[in-house]
Amino acid sequence: MPRLVAERGDAVPxxxxxxxxxxYDGASIGLIVQETGLGRSSLYHFFPGGKEEMARAVxxxxxxxxxxxxxxxxxxxxxxxxxxxxxxxxxxYFRSGRRICIVGAFALDAVRHPFAREIEGYxxxxxxxxxxxxxxxxxxxxxxAAAAPQIVALIQGAIVLSRATADPGHFxxxxxxxxxxxxx
Amino acid sequence: MPRLVAERGDAVPxxxxxxxxxxYDGASIGLIVQETGLGRSSLYHFFPGGKEEMARAVxxxxxxxxxxxxxxxxxxxxxxxxxxxxxxxxxxYFRSGRRICIVGAFALDAVRHPFAREIEGYxxxxxxxxxxxxxxxxxxxxxxAAAAPQIVALIQGAIVLSRATADPGHFxxxxxxxxxxxxx
DNA sequence: GTCTATATGGAGATAGAC
DNA sequence: GTCTATCTCCATATAGAC
Numbered sequence: 449m450p451r452l453v454a455e456r457g458d459a460v461p462x463x464x465x466x467x468x469x470x471x472y473d474g475a476s477i478g479l480i481v482q483e484t485g486l487g488r489s490s491l492y493h494f495f496p497g498g499k500e501e502m503a504r505a506v507x508x509x510x511x512x513x514x515x516x517x518x519x520x521x522x523x524x525x526x527x528x529x530x531x532x533x534x535x536x537x538x539x540x541y542f543r544s545g546r547r548i549c550i551v552g553a554f555a556l557d558a559v560r561h562p563f564a565r566e567i568e569g570y571x572x573x574x575x576x577x578x579x580x581x582x583x584x585x586x587x588x589x590x591x592x593a594a595a596a597p598q599i600v601a602l603i604q605g606a607i608v609l610s611r612a613t614a615d616p617g618h619f620x621x622x623x624x625x626x627x628x629x630x631x632x
Numbered sequence: 633m634p635r636l637v638a639e640r641g642d643a644v645p646x647x648x649x650x651x652x653x654x655x656y657d658g659a660s661i662g663l664i665v666q667e668t669g670l671g672r673s674s675l676y677h678f679f680p681g682g683k684e685e686m687a688r689a690v691x692x693x694x695x696x697x698x699x700x701x702x703x704x705x706x707x708x709x710x711x712x713x714x715x716x717x718x719x720x721x722x723x724x725y726f727r728s729g730r731r732i733c734i735v736g737a738f739a740l741d742a743v744r745h746p747f748a749r750e751i752e753g754y755x756x757x758x759x760x761x762x763x764x765x766x767x768x769x770x771x772x773x774x775x776x777a778a779a780a781p782q783i784v785a786l787i788q789g790a791i792v793l794s795r796a797t798a799d800p801g802h803f804x805x806x807x808x809x810x811x812x813x814x815x816x
Numbered sequence: 817g818t819c820t821a822t823a824t825g826g827a828g829a830t831a832g833a834c
Numbered sequence: 835g836t837c838t839a840t841c842t843c844c845a846t847a848t849a850g851a852c
């Protein structure tokens with residue numbers, strides 16, 4: 449039976465879940481050792497830059513996933529299909545609000561990490577892709593530019609709310625409201 | 633000239649700003665000593681429960697502020713006036729998104745603190761007060777129940793977004809969109 | 817690559833004089 | 835109440851054998 453984590457690439461998604469669950473500071477190396485099953489030395493062998501490099505790898509992995517599964521489809525696919533696809537992918541990715549957005553969490557986390565650029569890139573990219581999709585869908589430039597950030601904000605806020613109240617119902621309701629915002 | 637922080641009550645708002653800026657883990661006691669100007673011993677004299685008690689005091693202070701300035705007016709004042717009041721108070725309280733919501737940040741922070749109950753209370757209280765206001769304003773029960781959490785989510789998400797992109801424009805735009813959600 | 821052992825720093829919290 | 839000094843623990847990270 450193969451090991452769960454046998455190389456650097458295998459570790460990244462596991463690291464992502466750990467950072468999501470415990471936060472950047474809360475994810476101590478000792479905890480990471482436990483949850484990944486990797487030894488301390490293997491961890492530093494794979495990530496010589498330590499915890500910062502681990503988090504950076506996670507952010508890159510998340511960014512790639514969104515680029516491939518959300519952003520690109522929004523810009524190249526049929527607009528209506530791509531939007532519906534976004535909502536369903538987002539719902540399952542964030543487990544209807546039970547799983548937080550690590551980028552959003554890092555954004556609120558302020559000063560403790562050097563990832564401001566990555567965080568900004570993720571959100572501006574998402575908004576830009578969404579805005580283009582709404583434009584291609586027939587919204588005016590004004591309305592598309594207004595709706596895109598509001599949809600992203602609604603999703604992020606719904607994660608906060610679902611987390612705070614332990615009620616995933618808020619999440620699906622917010623996605624429905626977001627879909628309304630994107631209509632002509 | 634009086635000291636900035638001379639008693640426990642004076643310390644709480646300062647502590648709030650520190651937790652907002654650095655997060656719960658990031659706000660080390662050493663940092664708190666520096667920023668408040670209080671000595672270690674005075675700090676522990678005022679807050680024998682240590683950092684946890686400091687954060688709890690901050691959350692209680694925030695909760696009282698919202699109760700008095702937002703929640704109660706929503707339930708007792710003229711609905712239209714109270715709503716407009718909420719948006720303007722929220723905008724200045726969160727400094728148009730440049731200041732984060734400490735309760736929202738703690739909600740995403742997951743496992744590192746024992747404040748889940750307080751966090752849930754804050755958001756459910758906000759949503760309940762808002763829902764009642766919308767009802768009194770003439771929305772159907774269905775629509776009020778749907779719009780209230782969406783408005784709160786939009787505000788929280790706008791804070792995330794403003795923080796991530798360093799663009800306060802997202803915040804005021806989100807407040808406008810939220811106001812639209814609360815119309816019949 | 818992975819192990820055990822450890823260096824080093826800073827965290828939260830406390831003691832006891834004043 | 836506030837001071838200085840200090841306790842203990844655990845954090846990240848590294849050394850060096852295998």
